[in-house]
Amino acid sequence: MARLPVYLRALHNLQDMGVATVSSEELATAAGVNSAKLRKDLSHLGSYGTRGVGYEVEYLVYQISRELGLTQDWVVAIIGVGNLGRALSGYGGFASRGFRVAALLDADPGVVGERISGLTVEHTDDLERIVKDREVSIAVIATPASAAQSVVDRLVEAGVTSVLNFAPVVLSVPDSVDVRKVDLSIELQILAFHEQRKAGGPMADPVVAEYVEGRLTV
Amino acid sequence: MARLPVYLRALHNLQDMGVATVSSEELATAAGVNSAKLRKDLSHLGSYGTRGVGYEVEYLVYQISRELGLTQDWVVAIIGVGNLGRALSGYGGFASRGFRVAALLDADPGVVGERISGLTVEHTDDLERIVKDREVSIAVIATPASAAQSVVDRLVEAGVTSVLNFAPVVLSVPDSVDVRKVDLSIELQILAFHEQRKAGGPMADPVVAEYVEGRLTV
């Protein structure tokens, strides 16, 4: 389930506050979901709650971490060391959840050799070797759109089966490979769509009529 | 619909390749969706296809842009100029879709005054004035988690109704305000979950038994 990481974050916060026990209602509020949904989600991992009391925070943290596979370490490589790649390599949220960035790769010789967040940038020519030697299991693609498909092809060939893609393209991969994508521009477009709805829907725009009649080229 | 921006991107690519007409099957493949779903989505905007031929690329681009509100310009402010904020402010995908970054704000006096991507970083003390003067309609939150809620409170008070949140917290806002969130750590956790599934599900872990029996603290 995609909501487990949100629950986990809320639980970690509660732990930091010294809370030992939490009800589905409280945790649901903290995670921003419906309490029935939360209980149903948790019941899918087995039943870890006590009726009349709630859930033990510490135990729940452990169970969810285990379900998500966070009790083991994941080796991550970041391909593309532009602004975004740099931001990602310095992001503290990775290490604290068991993700270890083990390689930064870039195709630009001007960037190769630079030290960033304690790692030396390496050349994408060595991608296959690096992936295999360091047992990379998750790759993050932060390259330009034009390079993404060929990079992912090489990653898949080298044995990577999970990819987080920031490049604005639809990647084609075998079914056995998981790709999640984050497209910053798309997020903004969805917001713009809703924003426009609030302002009264697509405006009656005289330009459209002209376009329909073939008088105007956009 | 959240898929319209994906269709739009595919259509722009086709346009660049000089394609004038496209069938639902081709466009669906390019966008990575089922063709029936694509046709149904497009039919919700009205019927712009010609049976036996397909859709006119240029006209479809215009219709989708209009539906998404991209025919107008959106004024964006980025709050928090750390690594991520810098990456976002330099991201080319915004300007090309009608999003104009009009302000970069940060609470750190050491960053205020710095020039980034053609803009001067301003202090968050001036948030209200800047939002109102420049008619900011969309705000991007790239602050630490601890600052996010108070920042969004001030943004909402100043009249912002759409927020893109990169801070790993659940923001509480009035119903009239839209919040979309992007959490990089959560994306990786979801990948780790699937990766673990491929490797045979959560492992039978002897540690669990000890934990259950109360002998072990995690």
Place this chain on the structure above:
DNA sequence: CCAACTTTGTGCGTGTGTTCACAAAGGCTT
């Protein structure tokens, strides 16, 4: 030891999204 209270776990109705499959519609060829 019993009764009242709290909270979990879940059965069920509802709504939404997805996909198949096909009839209707338009263009193209002869």
Place this chain on the structure above:
DNA sequence: AAGCCTTTGTGAACACACGCACAAAGTTGG
């Protein structure tokens, strides 16, 4: 001009996610 071929638009079955509401289970207080 007539029939064939391609492709759209959509009806209908299916699947799934959501949330209400309640019974079961456990705790607490007298």
